[in-house]
Amino acid sequence: METIRIAVEGMTCQGCVNSLTRALEATPGVQSAMVALAPPQASIEHDPASAPLEVLRTVIADAGFEAR
Numbered sequence: 001m002e003t004i005r006i007a008v009e010g011m012t013c014q015g016c017v018n019s020l021t022r023a024l025e026a027t028p029g030v031q032s033a034m035v036a037l038a039p040p041q042a043s044i045e046h047d048p049a050s051a052p053l054e055v056l057r058t059v060i061a062d063a064g065f066e067a068r
């Protein structure tokens, strides 16, 4: 497992934080996700082989946010 930190744009409230956390943690290869509003970012513990950065970016985009 590796931990990656991704800046996320578009989150405005705790509901955004919760929905993105759920989306990330439902992703195969993601062990855990810690999402924060200030600063807006996600710290994701993942297996880079099964959940590479491109996949994480797609999950964030599908949840309605934008990975920076």
Ligand SMILES: [Cu+2]
Binding pocket: 011, 012, 013, 014, 015, 016, 017
């Ligand atoms: Cu929100």
